[in-house]
Amino acid sequence: MAPIISVFENSPDRGQGHARDMRVRWALEEVGQPYDIRTVSFKQMKKPAYRALHPFGQIPTYEEDGLTLFESGAIVLHIAQKQSGLLPEDEHARARAITWMFAALNTVEPPIVERETATYTERNRSWFEEHLEMLNERVHVRLRDLSASLGDAEWLDGTFSVGDLMMVCVLRRLEGSGILDRYPNLSAFVERGKARPAYQRAFDGQFAVFRAADTQ
Amino acid sequence: MAPIISVFENSPDRGQGHARDMRVRWALEEVGQPYDIRTVSFKQMKKPAYRALHPFGQIPTYEEDGLTLFESGAIVLHIAQKQSGLLPEDEHARARAITWMFAALNTVEPPIVERETATYTERNRSWFEEHLEMLNERVHVRLRDLSASLGDAEWLDGTFSVGDLMMVCVLRRLEGSGILDRYPNLSAFVERGKARPAYQRAFDGQFAVFRAADTQ
Known part of the structure; x- marks a missing residue:
C-alpha cells in the first residue's frame, strides 16, 4: 500500500505550495516513493474522525500499513530514515542533517510564522505597523545568523539533506515579504x-489539487 | 569521553529549569549517561568561537567524540536513538513518540514562546493587554487539543518517551501564568x-550551576 497523506482540499495559499504537505510531498518525491x-476541508479537519489522525486538526497526516503520523517534521524524518536519498550515510553527518531540520x-520557522500570523490577525489594529517592525527584526536576527552560517556553501552541511529541504520550505514562507531579498x-x-x-514534481502535485478545487 | 553540553553561566530564569539545557540534561539522566x-555567558554566546558550535548563538550545544550538535530537539533525539530508555522498541511506537516530540x-511551543516574549518586549506598550489576550487564546487552542488527546492517559502514547519529556518541558514554560490550571x-x-x-537529578544539576553563579 502506498502511503496516504492528507492535504487541504482548497489550499488558502492558492496553490503557492506554502502549506506543510509540500514538505512531505517533496521528501516522498526525493526518495522516489x-x-x-x-x-x-477546514470543516472536516476539526471533526473527531480527522482528529483521531491528527490531535491538533491540521494537515498533513501520513498513513502507511498500521502507522499514522502527524507533524510534517516527524513525517519527513520518518521518510528520510526509511528510504535513502535524504540523509547521509555517515552517522555524524546524519545527526548534523537532522540538527538542521530541527533548526x-x-x-527559524517560529518568528516567520509569528510575523505571518500578525499580517492576518493584526492588520486592522492601531499598533500593527509598530508591532510588525518588531516581528520583522526577530526574523532578521535568525536570517543574519543563518546567512552567515551558510556562507558560500551550496547546502547547509555538505550534500543536500532533509535539513536543506525543511529550511527551504520554511524560508519560502517569506516569499512576497521582500525580507529574503536582503x-x-x-x-x-x-x-x-x-x-x-x-x-518541482511535489509543487505540481499540490498545485493540481488547488486547481481542481478552484475550478469546481 | 563524556559528552559536554553548554549551559547558561547565569540562567535568566534564576534556576527554575526553563532553559533548553534542562531537556538535554533530563534525557541524559533518563538514559544514565x-x-x-x-x-x-550571554556575551560569549554571540562570539565567533561559540558560534562555530552553534550558528544561532544559543544554548545548548552537545559535543561528543568528533560530533557537535545544536538544537535541543536534535540533541535529545540523538541521545534517545543512541541509548535505550527514551524510545519504545516497536518501530511504529517509536515513530509516534518522535511525532509527539515534534508536536x-x-x-505547542511556538505560541507559548510568543506569549512569553510579548511579556518581556511589549509590557510597556499601550496595546499589551489587548495583544496578550490574543496570544493567550492561541496557547489555549493548542492546550485544549492536547488535553483532549491526552485524556486520562498517563503519557501521550503508551510508555514514557522522548515525546513526553519534551512536552513536559514545553508546558513548564507556562508556570506562573496560571494558564495550565484550566x-x-x-x-x-x-x-x-x-x-x-x-x-529531579537534571533539575538539581542546573540549579547548582545557577546557585554557583548567583552567590559569586
Whole structure:
C-alpha cells in the first residue's frame, strides 16, 4: 500500500505550495516513493474522525500499513530514515542533517510564522505597523545568523539533506515579504532547492489539487 | 569521553529549569549517561568561537567524540536513538513518540514562546493587554487539543518517551501564568514528569550551576 497523506482540499495559499504537505510531498518525491492523497476541508479537519489522525486538526497526516503520523517534521524524518536519498550515510553527518531540520522548525520557522500570523490577525489594529517592525527584526536576527552560517556553501552541511529541504520550505514562507531579498545567499539557496526535479514534481502535485478545487 | 553540553553561566530564569539545557540534561539522566557542562555567558554566546558550535548563538550545544550538535530537539533525539530508555522498541511506537516530540517543539511551543516574549518586549506598550489576550487564546487552542488527546492517559502514547519529556518541558514554560490550571490533566501530566528521579537529578544539576553563579 502506498502511503496516504492528507492535504487541504482548497489550499488558502492558492496553490503557492506554502502549506506543510509540500514538505512531505517533496521528501516522498526525493526518495522516489509514490503516494496517495486524502483532501480535507477546514470543516472536516476539526471533526473527531480527522482528529483521531491528527490531535491538533491540521494537515498533513501520513498513513502507511498500521502507522499514522502527524507533524510534517516527524513525517519527513520518518521518510528520510526509511528510504535513502535524504540523509547521509555517515552517522555524524546524519545527526548534523537532522540538527538542521530541527533548526528550521524550532528556531527559524517560529518568528516567520509569528510575523505571518500578525499580517492576518493584526492588520486592522492601531499598533500593527509598530508591532510588525518588531516581528520583522526577530526574523532578521535568525536570517543574519543563518546567512552567515551558510556562507558560500551550496547546502547547509555538505550534500543536500532533509535539513536543506525543511529550511527551504520554511524560508519560502517569506516569499512576497521582500525580507529574503536582503540575503542573496539565502535567496540562492531557496532557488537551488526549488530547481530540484523532486521539488518541482511535489509543487505540481499540490498545485493540481488547488486547481481542481478552484475550478469546481 | 563524556559528552559536554553548554549551559547558561547565569540562567535568566534564576534556576527554575526553563532553559533548553534542562531537556538535554533530563534525557541524559533518563538514559544514565554522565556528562560534563560548559558554562557560557550571554556575551560569549554571540562570539565567533561559540558560534562555530552553534550558528544561532544559543544554548545548548552537545559535543561528543568528533560530533557537535545544536538544537535541543536534535540533541535529545540523538541521545534517545543512541541509548535505550527514551524510545519504545516497536518501530511504529517509536515513530509516534518522535511525532509527539515534534508536536511539542513545532506546534505547542511556538505560541507559548510568543506569549512569553510579548511579556518581556511589549509590557510597556499601550496595546499589551489587548495583544496578550490574543496570544493567550492561541496557547489555549493548542492546550485544549492536547488535553483532549491526552485524556486520562498517563503519557501521550503508551510508555514514557522522548515525546513526553519534551512536552513536559514545553508546558513548564507556562508556570506562573496560571494558564495550565484550566487543564487538570495537563497539570497532572507535568507533575508526573517532574516526579521522575531523572528529572529531579537534571533539575538539581542546573540549579547548582545557577546557585554557583548567583552567590559569586
